Amino acid sequence: KPEAAAAFEQVIRDHSASQFNSYALVALGALKSAEQGGAARALELYKAATVKPATARVGAEAWFQLANLHFREKAYAESAAAFEKLFQLYPADERIAVAALPRAWALFNAKMPADALRLAEGILAASNGADAVSASQGQTGVEEWLYLKANCLRQLLKPGEAADTYAKLQELFPDGRFARAAAFENAMAL
Secondary structure (H helix, E strand, O other), X not given: OHHHHHHHHHHHHHOOOOOOHHHHHHHHHHHHHHOOOOHHHHXXXXXXXXXXXOOHHHHHHHHHHHHHHHHHOOOHHHHHHHHHXXXXXXXXXXXXXXXXXXXHXXXXXXXXXXXXXXXXXXXXXXXXXXXXXXXXXXXHHHHHXXXXXXXXXXXXXXXXXXXXXXXXXXXXXXXXXXXXXXXXXXXXXX
């Protein structure tokens, strides 16, 4: 690890105009984000990688990693903004499918439940509600999208709709990972 970090630092320092610079920024960002206390440096590296990426793939990866790290650091508004950039700049990238759910949670946690709700409803509509499961989301994904939708409705002061969604979640996934939380929050909504 230290040797790799030193090599990436050298590329960043000595070859800032090369096509390898953005790759080194993302790779070093990954190493720093895994270190205790390395989040601030990782954020700097990921941000730098978004400025002039060598390829669309590395640019998308930089935005994805930046958004996830902001989320991990509980900077939800910054996370939501970084996810927005990813979706805006790289809509065809492979990270889009896996970024949808964390993007929606970032919006929810950033106190933007209406925006998170729009995403949840779009995903659930595309998969025919919770009865059909899209290949990219899987059973667990649908369960979590329903849970997110219900939470958004509760935050938007729509307790009846929230209760209906929690009830649907409990009916479809009685032993799911959100079953207990949904039961509690359904009671609160009611």
